Amino acid sequence: MEQNLWKHIIAVRQSSPLVHNITNFVVMNTTANALLAVGASPIMAHSHAEVEEMTSLCQSLVVNIGTLDDYFVDAMLLAVQKANEQKKPWILDPVGAGATSYRDAVLSQLLAHNPAVVRGNASEILALAKANSTATKGVDSTAKSDEAVDAARFIQQKYGSVVCISGETDIIVSQNQTVFIRNGNALMTKVTGLGCSASAVIGAFVAAVAAPAEAVAAAMALFSISGELAARQSNGPGTLQVLLLDKLYTLSEQEFNDSLNIRYA
């Protein structure tokens, strides 16, 4: 079923949701700016003494394990439990899933608290599924891209999360539908933390939009189209990072509709 995604972009701009982020040091500044650019209000706080109170103040929570350590992980666990208790959606960005056994152990702990959305690249989603599958064969498939979709479906079914595989084509797997968005530009992979920023923006959209799968599709469409249009005016990754923020802020309905390359399955 086709969706009117533009109205969700307007909903975020108008409702300006407060988004609690427990994220990595590399991207704190850039994800806060991405949230502001789409019309949301970012909060970053991790002290155990206040992290639950902060989650309570916000409409959604984004957990990103990029530069995790034990203190941050405990803060994340406190926050996701509070979010679930208050029926607020939370987003998991499994940065570097599969890279170390510590990451995989932490991710299993977090997944057990049923994130509303998981967003990662294909290798992260594959690693997540593999580490959390009890089947001896784990998740497998013949074709590489199909494999990631199967992994996403596995996570979706086991934890109830909408799963977004970001890449050249962004794939959003929910219970009833798979959405494919082909926007963006390869130069975006040369700017650090754009995946993390996409996850933060998803946090804003699930706060403002009732249907999580549509919220994720709208967030990814906005982000990828803004990156694609910004890349056309960029001379490299430095200008792209700057112009992407401008475009997230100024993107018009006309630009959005003219650019959107989406397919439903």
Added chain:
Amino acid sequence: MEQNLWKHIIAVRQSSPLVHNITNFVVMNTTANALLAVGASPIMAHSHAEVEEMTSLCQSLVVNIGTLDDYFVDAMLLAVQKANEQKKPWILDPVGAGATSYRDAVLSQLLAHNPAVVRGNASEILALAKANSTATKGVDSTAKSDEAVDAARFIQQKYGSVVCISGETDIIVSQNQTVFIRNGNALMTKVTGLGCSASAVIGAFVAAVAAPAEAVAAAMALFSISGELAARQSNGPGTLQVLLLDKLYTLSEQEFNDSLNIRYA
């Protein structure tokens, strides 16, 4: 009494004060760049093993509680005590005052060490005054904007600090004068940490200028005018963040005088 604020901008550029910052993770990079752009030299250090030695090397100290935790708070307390012992000015940026009880408790501890300057937005200054007033009625007033000025006056009188309420109009409350600066641009609220950068720049000015209230007025005028001129050339928050740094670095006396919109009361 009208002040020649431009000479203070020159004083900072020429003396290049060393400013110790214990600040939040979101803005460490951008505040360091703001300090460099106005001609100061930033130092960021928080280890208990060296934080007092770092304060001793610097001409002023900026404390910003944005992403506070117990370790950082203890570092802040060590540093402000050293600053006071050495009669160096320190600036408090009470990010998120009133949002959690932890923040309010930490702010009370910090305020007790009498910052030379407190800079926050209206709601932060109101929350600070409310949490530190023993009067049963607390700070109150009929009009909202007057209320923040009353709160600032309360903090000024109780702790001896110059208090700056930043917003559409920046209001600087000192013992003998209230200064109103109407520069800046609404787009500045869409870039993360510009308030934090303003506080850091105040740190440079109180290090280089003997009179704290004039130092704060010069810092806020420089910052707001630079933002206002940068916004005219910006296409969104991304370019604004970049062009603001350029303008802080290049602003001329002519541009400053042509733009300054200041009122003394």
Added chain:
Amino acid sequence: MEQNLWKHIIAVRQSSPLVHNITNFVVMNTTANALLAVGASPIMAHSHAEVEEMTSLCQSLVVNIGTLDDYFVDAMLLAVQKANEQKKPWILDPVGAGATSYRDAVLSQLLAHNPAVVRGNASEILALAKANSTATKGVDSTAKSDEAVDAARFIQQKYGSVVCISGETDIIVSQNQTVFIRNGNALMTKVTGLGCSASAVIGAFVAAVAAPAEAVAAAMALFSISGELAARQSNGPGTLQVLLLDKLYTLSEQEFNDSLNIRYA
């Protein structure tokens, strides 16, 4: 002996080395972007639970003590030991050497693990040599710039590291040769963390190039020339930071050869 440095720039772009960074909070974002712009892949991780595993995954390690504390220092020590065990090169950026006794003590511990490369400014290299010399006179010399070269030579001989003194002229001291590169632009000192970014880029080059001294020369030449060309198009430090990333990504062999100002001694 003159070197073909351009081929090393191509080698990094083609091999895309994975570089593990344990660095300071101020520059995590900007150094990650610098690494991406030169074609490398950055990893930032510091948890004791995974830091050795991360080093094992990477081709080199960059250790930068800018905002050090005990937890980060222990992570650095775990990582450098793992790097040495696996014969992977590691780079030391001694930010603020000489500023506090804590920094000097930590730097002595790190130096004892024989970094492949040390990069700092003249005062940092001088402080390093002074703190680690047992001679009563320490390192001394009549002329200031000669003094830093003597200090670099002392560190080179004692620890076997290639030592890079960055400044108006970048000086690279190895066992058999001293290389002088006169590129760059004074505006680069007004952007925070460009020295840290240079160290990170060196990390990418020593991972991809067998000869460490040539790797350092190629990295510094690329970085300084990119800064020099970017500065010509910049209106201040804000645009410089952005355009430097663009230039690191797009620099051509023609631009490189036309700009390179290098001398061997």
